[in-house]
Amino acid sequence: MEDIHCLFFQKNGGGVINSYTQWGIVCAKPPFKAGGKTKEPAKRDWFDEHGDDVYIGSKMVFEGYDAEFELAYKGQELATNPFNLSLAFQRIDAFKRWVSGNDTQEGSGAELSIYSPYTTIGRQGCYLQEISDEEPHLQMKEENGNLYHENVLTFKVKFRVTDPMTNIVLSL
Secondary structure, three states: OOHHHOOEEEEOOOOOEEHHHHHOEEEEEOOOOOOOOEOOOOEEOOOOOOOOEEOOOOOOOEOOEEEEEEEEEEEEEEOOOOOOOHHHHHHHHHHHHHHHOOOOOOOOOOOEEEEEOOOOEEEEEEEEEEEOOOEEEEEEEEEOOEEEEEEEEEEEEEEEEOOOOOOOOOOO
């Protein structure tokens, strides 16, 4: 799989992780944006004067934003029962634990840097807000006389981006 369909993650200045090679997860819809909303400048509203008394500095500053990614897991498992999704749920659970910092007893850190090779946009100072329930799509496949489920699970993950201006690049 080409790296363009994955996301690269990094924690605490550690090693860069490819979402596909680590968990079998690809990015179906990256939400990073080049635009953004500015913060409201400081102002006072004088009762006896028209308009606003606004301090407009030499530059506008931007608000942080929520970025909702649509992710997908694709894997293949032996069709030992009608809904064999155990590996898919193990991988998604491992992803959830890692991005939230719950992959170790003492916590491995929850502040993330995320980079999308597709959009070539990366952000630092991100943290997990929410992971939606998975939507499984199962397909049967026969290979070498064995019956397999080809599982595709899609889900949404929402991160808060606290630094909307710094564009970072992560690579392996």
